[in-house]
Amino acid sequence: MSNAPIESEPENELDGGGVRLGKVQLAIMRVLWRRGEAAVTDVHEELEALAPTTVATMLAKLEHKGVVSHRVEGRRFIYRPLVNEEQVRRSMVGELTSQLFHGDVAALVNHLLSEHSIEAGELAELRSLIAARESGRVAGDPASRDTNTRRAVHAAGTPARREEEI
Secondary structure, X not given: OOOOOEEEOOOOHHHHOOOOOOHHHHHHHHHHHHXXXXXXXXXXXXXXXXXXXXXXXXXXXHHXXXXXXXXXXXXXXXXXXXXXXXXXXXXXXXXXXXXXXXXXXXXXXXXXXHHOOXXXXXXXHHHHHHHXXXXXXXXXXXXXXXXXXXXXXXXXXXXXXXXXXO
């Protein structure tokens, strides 16, 4: 791995209010988050449904948005994320809540509960999160949640479903 300097690090969209990523861009970002950094060919290997030119174009757009940067290693551009998954999730869910539910978080949660099947154990874990929030504990801390709770909270975007969407 080269110690070449990062070529460009434009201000990312999170500084201006939020990041909006499409389905393909989000899939590419997930590869970068998992790997830490990757070249176009590395991303293409994981997302074979996408043409290498599409991956290259999307990475350039992501760099223009300020969510990735690159360094040059030989003749290859090595991309790395400038934002983490939680930042993107927070931004996109916030925008979704604002646009579709007029900022009403309760309406968003009600929609998720009524439109998605949730197992009894997951409901119990959600109740626990609500109780923790009411008592002032940090219920939103991912480290304080177990796998089932994360699955319940993110039921609409499980990894298996995400990969099928590409």
